[in-house]
Amino acid sequence: MPLSDMLLIAAYALVGAATAGLLGELVLRMLKCCSIAVSLMVVAAVTVAAMLSGTLTVCWAMFLSAYDLTVVTLVGAMASVTSLGTALILGRRVVGSCRALVVAARNFGEGGAFTAPEGAAPAEIAALSGELATTSLRLAECRERERALEASRRELVAWISHDLRTPLAGLRAMSEALEDGVVADPARYHRRIREEVDRLNTMVGDLFELSRIHAGTLVLTLARISADDLIGEALECVVPLAREHRVRLVSNQVNAVPVEADAREMTRVLVNLLANAIRHTPADGTVAVVAERRSDTVILSVSDGCGGIPEADLPRVFDAGWRGTEARTPPAGGGLGLAIVRGIVKAHAGRVEAGNIPGGCRFEVVLSAAPARQVAPTRATAAVMVPPEPRPG
Structure with missing residues (x-):
């Protein structure tokens, strides 16, 4: 067949298919708010109509006989019925999955947990169900925290x-x-x-x-400071309280490790921890403070002789207002000291932990070590001993 004839046939087929496609686009615009099943049937109908229109246009241009034209038309009609039926079945399945997802989402929106619909679903709907299930778990956790x-x-x-x-x-x-x-x-x-x-x-x-x-309005002024300087300032603040409670303060394991911190706020952290330890340590007991470097972190720890905290209460010791048992209830303050400690340490991108040790408990503040530049040589700080005052009489 000459090339010119091939191009002419292609042109006729393109005109017929394009006409069907434009009509289908107009129908889709008019039915844009209808069901997915209807849209799928329209798409299938447009596909078959485009093929049939192009075929019939070519047949008309080639002056086929009436019999041949009838055969071609019948074949196209059977293909149309098959395509529309397949599109209808597929559309009903998709619509069923969507309706089940709508019901599950409605229950989720009313405060319940999201339960993914049972049965197979298209990949996109299954992915959406998975995301909603994950969101449901996160919201449940948020509600519990709230x-x-x-x-x-x-x-x-x-x-x-x-x-x-x-x-x-x-x-x-x-x-x-x-x-x-x-x-x-x-x-x-x-x-x-x-x-x-x-x-x-x-x-x-x-x-x-x-x-x-x-x-979130706590403003930190970070500076390179040695841990032994922080602990020294904190010890000076709590010496009178230690004398009043007849508690010894020991700091013979303090190394001059550098940290990037706000000196004022971190001193407050240590003062709160030391004051808490002193108040809960019996007379003639010992409160020890340690500063050491572990890998790329600096550990500041305060140990007391309070006798320990019940394991069930350990997760709550940093909650605002929590005081635990009456034996650990301070005589003054609102139970905010440890909550403030946690907030300040978090602002420094660190963490604070509490745990029991033989005879008492230990609070550890974990901070990132300062970059290794002009690091002061490690030295042991002399122990700070606060001897108990003689009892009257």
Whole structure:
């Protein structure tokens, strides 16, 4: 067959198929909100119509006989019926999978867990079901964390309300006694009032610090500092408290390892840990602080002689307001010290852990070591011993 005839046939076929395709596009636009099954049938019909239209156009151009034209038309009609039936079956399957997915998603949206529909489904719908199942698990975890946080907030509000009400009631009683002139030793009452005010000031300061941590507004001024300098400053702050509780402070395993940290905030972390350890260590006990380097991290640890914490309570020791048993309830403060410790350490991209040791417990602060430049030579810091004051009488 000459090339010119082949090109002419191709042109006629293209015109017929294109006409069917344009009509199919218009139908799809009109039915864009209809079911997937209808869309699949339209696509199948357009495919068959394009083929049949192109074939008939070529047959007409070639002046085929009426019999041959009837045969071609009948073959095209049978192909159309088969294609439309196949598209209908496939569309019903896809629609069934979509409806099952809609029901599962509706239950998921009403607060339940997502359960993937049973049975085989197209790959895209199966992938969507998998993603929804993963999202359901994540949302369930988030809801559980939210419930735990809400319970923790309620406990914190209750504890703080109690801790604020107690000193305020005492302040009111002492001020009324002073006002009525029924106090034999006014100076003693003045000292008590000042102590209660200091206690309230500490609680308010802790609440403000904790709110900054939770709001993400804690600004750190990072600098290269040696661990023994941090521990030395913290020990100086807690020496009076150690004398009051007759507890020895030991720091003979402190190495001058460098860290990148905010000196003020990390000193507060160590002071909180040391004060917590001192308050829970019996008289004549020992609180030890250690600083060492392990691989690319620096470990700052504080060990006490509190007798240990129940294993069930260890995951909660850093929760705001948590105090554990009455034996570990501090005489002052709102139970915010360890929560502040965790928040500050997290802000330094570190972590803090608590665990039991023979006779007590150990709190470890893990920070990244500073880059190795101008590292001070390692040296052992002399032990800081706070001898107990002699008991009166």
